[in-house]
Amino acid sequence: xxxxQFRVCFQALCAGNHETVxxxxxEMKDLRILLVEDNPDDEFLTLRILAKLNHTKVDIVHEGGExxxxxxxxESTHSASPVINKPDLILLDMRMPxxxxxxxxxAAHNNLRSHEIPxxxxxxxxxxxxxxxxxxxxxxxxxxxxxxxxELKSAxxxxxxxx
Numbered sequence: 001x002x003x004x005q006f007r008v009c010f011q012a013l014c015a016g017n018h019e020t021v022x023x024x025x026x027e028m029k030d031l032r033i034l035l036v037e038d039n040p041d042d043e044f045l046t047l048r049i050l051a052k053l054n055h056t057k058v059d060i061v062h063e064g065g066e067x068x069x070x071x072x073x074x075e076s077t078h079s080a081s082p083v084i085n086k087p088d089l090i091l092l093d094m095r096m097p098x099x100x101x102x103x104x105x106x107a108a109h110n111n112l113r114s115h116e117i118p119x120x121x122x123x124x125x126x127x128x129x130x131x132x133x134x135x136x137x138x139x140x141x142x143x144x145x146x147x148x149x150x151e152l153k154s155a156x157x158x159x160x161x162x163x
Contacts, residue, residue: 034087064099094123105137118159
């Protein structure tokens with residue numbers, strides 16, 4: 001896989017002067033992604049979009065409990081547990097059996113923030129309370145299904161932009 005570099009430039013105000021600040025993420029095309037999705041059709045579509053965007057290092061789990069186990073092993077206190085598998089990015093479905101996306105975020109969000117693992121939610125839910133709660137729990141983007149490559153690309157890029 002060939003790596004492409006990109007630079008995101010933004011203007012910063014510094015003592016009244018405009019100054020260009022460069023943010024570079026050389027490994028953007030070599031991200032290790034954890035996909036948490038229970039629907040085989042949505043999983044297939046997301047994997048096709050990721051492949052189109054040259055993201056091929058994707059681990060897949062099918063519900064929030066599996067995602068917690070992937071990240072933290074068998075630890076019961078996920079907010080303080082060490083991360084055993086650290087993806088660069090998590091793509092998280094909201095509506096799943098057993099442990100859903102919100103349950104996952106509530107259990108893991110402090111640890112994910114301290115390890116700087118961005119989360120993008122991909123959900124069929126458009127409920128304001130779901131969207132608001134996800135952002136309260138630190139997600140970087142909330143996309144509604146069906147997704148397309150442009151919006152996923154923009155969300156991934158935005159997840160690594162400086163705050």
